[in-house]
Amino acid sequence: MNTVTAEDLRRLRRIHQQLADLNDRMARGPRQVAAGQVAVTKTEQEVATLKENWKKMRMQSDDQQVQLKQRESKIADLDRKLNECKTNTEFKLLKDQIAAERQANAVLEDEILDKMERLDELQAEIKRAEQRQVKAHEEFDKARQRVEQEQGKLQDEVARVTRELDDAEKNLPPDFKAEYRRLVRSHGPEGLAPVEGETCGGCHTVLSAQTMNELYMSRIVYCKSCGCVLYLAEDRVHRSSEPD
Numbered sequence: 001m002n003t004v005t006a007e008d009l010r011r012l013r014r015i016h017q018q019l020a021d022l023n024d025r026m027a028r029g030p031r032q033v034a035a036g037q038v039a040v041t042k043t044e045q046e047v048a049t050l051k052e053n054w055k056k057m058r059m060q061s062d063d064q065q066v067q068l069k070q071r072e073s074k075i076a077d078l079d080r081k082l083n084e085c086k087t088n089t090e091f092k093l094l095k096d097q098i099a100a101e102r103q104a105n106a107v108l109e110d111e112i113l114d115k116m117e118r119l120d121e122l123q124a125e126i127k128r129a130e131q132r133q134v135k136a137h138e139e140f141d142k143a144r145q146r147v148e149q150e151q152g153k154l155q156d157e158v159a160r161v162t163r164e165l166d167d168a169e170k171n172l173p174p175d176f177k178a179e180y181r182r183l184v185r186s187h188g189p190e191g192l193a194p195v196e197g198e199t200c201g202g203c204h205t206v207l208s209a210q211t212m213n214e215l216y217m218s219r220i221v222y223c224k225s226c227g228c229v230l231y232l233a234e235d236r237v238h239r240s241s242e243p244d
Helices: 006-084 088-169 174-191 209-216 234-241
Strands: 192-196 229-232
Touching: 006 088, 006 174, 006 192, 006 229, 006 234, 174 192, 174 229, 209 229
Parallel strands: 192 229
Antiparallel strands: none
């Protein structure tokens, strides 16, 4: 019957945990860079939107100022006609028209002033947004440089641990190796589970006395509930080898 020592399985689980952690760190770096790029793009879009809003409002303000000048010219023309009118009826009509034009001009002047204030506010918002954009670019560049440096070190570490794994797998029984690799491929390090007390460390199912005896004899044992490979904790192996 094929046997694998608990020490071998503990070593394999430790190595797979190291590889999983290294691979997670390698994947985390690009995600951080991508998040930094998103932040940069967001600030760039914010600045562009604010500048476009400022441009549109400035055009509206300029158009209103042109309208105001045209209205003031019209009022001046009406004032001239008022001085030249010959009847009371004509005089009254011109007076009313001039009053209406001046009222409209007052509203237009208020709108122009509001836009001028808003333009100043937008200019301040643009400046703050540009500062956020600069900061986002700086943080993105730092993150990218850090990740590039870390990726090289992590790749070297993955290569080292992979070699250690290859060495640890050399002595596995051939007919066990295929099932072992299937479990690791599906469940990662959790495909190998320590025995905690009398239970499976993966699913916490209580193990039978026969299963425990097989483990003490270093036989290959699978949890009947979750299917993972079981192994004894180091202290259990030591105690099991002590004389009664």
